[in-house]
Amino acid sequence: MKTAAALFVCLLLAGSAFAKEAAPLAQDPATEKRMIDITSELRCLVCQNESLAASQAELANDLREEVRKLIKQGKTDDEVKDYLVVRYGDFVLYRPPVKSTTWLLWGGPFLLLAVGIAALIAYLRRRSGRVAVTAELSEEDKKRAEALLKEPQ
């Protein structure tokens, strides 16, 4: 069902750019494994919520084929990723690089954490201040409290 839905979305998005599956070039399991390792970290541009490894979009087929070729040419994983980034941008990477445009993306959660901790500290300080004030009893209050405690049950 999920696959059918994904296929349908792909069809819609691809503007009918869809065709039968290309015959896999690599019969060699090592290449295939590396290809899958690399493409699982990459986003398919046609079905944006699918990885390049999982997508059935035609472009994903072409790109997997391209990755196989690059692996056979002896390219490293990073070189293969760069090849795709040069063409499709950082958007294809599920782990975007840390740079000036993405610092908020990477740092944002820590920033929120810092804000949360600061708010918590401020709240706790305010509360302990309040407790300290109410803890001071006057002589009269103390006597009254003692009297109450001594009272038979």
Add this chain to the structure above:
Amino acid sequence: MNRFLLPLGLFIVLAVFLAIGLNRDPREVPSPLVGKPAPDFVVPQVDTGKNFSPKDMLGQVWLLNVWSTWCVTCRIEHPLLVAAAKKGGLPPVVGLSYKEVRGDMNADASELPPDGELALARQRAANWLARHGDPYLLSALDVDGRVGIDYGVYGVPETYLIDKTGTIRYKQIGAITAESLEKTILPLAKELEK
């Protein structure tokens, strides 16, 4: 009063972020190729036996329009290009027929020899242009989609505005609309022409 201001402020910030997010088209991925030299390629042309390379267009401001006959959105875009080309003022447009045969789910390219696929693509593109009008300076064939990969094409139609030095200046993802043509492409082309 103050204790309501903070949640209200946070709510407004969140609402603004979500509103911006909703109004952005996730299909429009900014191309890293804008500002970079247009990748070189050599592919056969549709009508003649000659080849086409972007180098042939050096010294001119031009558009590279990636299309195919099986692409539904191209059918919406095409009349606009035909009309604009007729009216004048449009930079020369080179049509690049993208995966004409193997991209079509209704055609079977696997049985064809490589030459046969090229011949069929040529014939299909030529027929289509004869029927729907030809706005192109020339048409070239990217039979296997290799050029498309170098240009980061991920869905046809896509159009690149390329300047005199062969640098990509703008990429239109999806169909060119009357608005994008008038407000973005033509003014930018005019500026690059200077």
